[in-house]
Amino acid sequence: MRLKDCHNFQDFRRLAKRRLPGPIFNYIDGGADDEVTYRENTRTFDRCDLLPSVLRGVTDVDMSVTVMGQKLDMPIYCSPTALQRLFHHQGERAVAAAAEKYGTMFGVSSLGTVSMEELRQKHKNPQVYQFYFHKDRGLNSAMMQRAKEAGVEVMMLTVDSITGGNRERDLRTGFSIPFRLTLGGMIQFAIKPMWGINYVTHERFRLPQLDEHVDMGGGASSIGGYFTDMLDPSMDWDDVAEMVREWDGQFCLKGIMTVEDARRAAEIGCTGIILSNHGGRQLDGSRTPFDQLVEIVDAVGDKLDVMMDSGIQRGTHVLKALSLGAKAVGVGRHYLYPLAAAGQSGVERALGLMRAEIERDMKLMGVTRIDQLSRTNLRFRDTATSSGDVHRHTA
Template identity: 40%
Template sequence: MRGRSVRSLTTVEDVRQAARRRLPRMVFDFIDGGAEDETTVRANREGFADLALKPAVLSGARTRDLSTTVAGQRLSLPVLLSPAGLLRLAHREGELGAARAAARAGTVFTLSTGSSYTIEEVAAAADGPTWFQLYLWRDRAVVSDLVERARVSGYGALVLTVDVPVVGQRERDLRNGMTLPPRPTPRNVLDVLRRPDWLRGYLGGPALTFANFTDIGRGDSATALGAFVNREMTDPAQSWDDLAWLREQWRGPLLIKGIVSGADARHAVDLGVDGVIVSNHGGRQLDGMVGAIGALAEVVDAVGGDADVVLDGGVRRGTDVAKALAIGARAVMVGRPYVYGLGAGGGTGALRVLDILRDELDRCLALMGCGGVGDLDRSHLATPVGARS
């Protein structure tokens, strides 16, 4: 889809549908799908529908302040880009386009450990703040190496993902025969050929692989490397001791992602994290669990202002952002929305998603009678949530 057409899209759902048209089904479903019956994916969205906003009249401001601060980083709007792996599947620009879009929007791009461009390549291309996401790998030497590379490259914070002790069962991928990297099969080859723009970009760019690990010597094929990454980044035996160890390795801002309980959030803060990201991995891990917005109040109440809380999961509208902030989040993260944007039109598409959310949030605040995101609190919700006001 051409850049001018992407800029004409009105909603995140419009962008999603544009991505669906441009991408092969196996790629779109890899981005769009979740684990098993996808009940957690639905819970993330339905949780927002269960919350009703309660505006005040004759109390607004001519302009609204959308800026916020998370883990010491000032943002022009309270929407960050969540880590997502192998973004070159969506578009040739991949992580490079997403990082540039975040910079233009005045927010943070979080690079996934499983990126298709290296830590160093993304740092060189980005002209805005970047954070780096990692897992508690089985081999601490791997973690130490990644942390050092992120530090040298100037990443401003670490985001530790803790909800992948094993990889969830993503059944759309199994049905579609989706592999990493994608391989043509009788089932999907015709569908791929019907998407010539995507195919040209895929074949015309660098080989799709886990770029941060190409020198580990675990096999000379992308398939062998992918098997290594999937095996080593998961560890059912990971523990709070691993978090304490990582806190010692990285002295900058540290956020923990994948928390849905107040007790876990409190423990993480007591171990020294600077931010808690309430997330269920976008419904891609454990199916049938609580929606992210449904877990937010408990976490905010348990943290009690001792760390910044961010909501990740199900955000598709500016009103969703407002509801999360009213409960007590400092900001939200979005994953699928900006990847839809990449799929629809590269970095231009990702930026369009952020512009849509900015416009919707600003309009929501005006209609709510708020002068800025800092005015939002639980009094702006008709549905009681949690204990704090």
């Protein structure tokens, strides 16, 4: 199987699985506990049907959106994800370049493997900096100031990760930074030697956003240790409100799932929220963002920009989310599998396929602009869910 044979999410996943050592593939691929939420994130879209309109004259399609003050040429963006140079030596460089080619936003994680400054200097497309709340308030301020000086447009605070999820696949393989592999994990690396050759023949793996603040070397610290020792589980709304004031710009919270929390985010001055269960990697059994969209858009959609991630695999998934009021949709594994499979060319192919799907699906729906999508385009099969009430209210 080669890159040109990849036509969808599952194809990229298969190619990534073929190329990555098992522990690294399972780090991308896995979720928390029994992975119920992970599976449900995508399945929930299957309970929602699109209602296309015909004879609408759909020669030219404009899929651009403006979200948190950023103009995007397509309504999806590359969510910030950690450790990208572990999956392919190009890492964030590949993702930023591919996102720029398609005119969309990309994110850099606190646990990113390329510096936000380098990416900001090389690429003109909007950049998000995703960070965590540390016990050391000075560190929080320093990281925000660094992002401001780098020219980052959007600050994104992850609020659903005050402790790491129970990812049992990683426990079985011993995946951590630095590696503490089990015997089975070591064997997996041995049977995929090309990954190791690429790893040792390219620049040293590092976490430049944290290099000055955290010792990730010498076996003393791991990503799990970073979450356990440095992040502050006592973070509350007052802490975040102070950060929003300090940043004084586009600021969104990633991991909001309740109406009450969404309202609080609006009250303290956030300009955006991202409905997210972290791709099913944190609290297993939590509700899907798609199922929560209606409640939250109705509560705060006029006060800030509502986005969502988790489970997006198709252009039709994107259109369903936008029809319910999401301003844009984030993807993670959707670009990580192609990154792992083929670097920048893989990410470009994935984004290109997604763009083609969205354009085709908009034409088939009879719309030429994103703002023509609405809840009247949808019907839900499962009327027990809050989303299922949509067609009773609007039809």
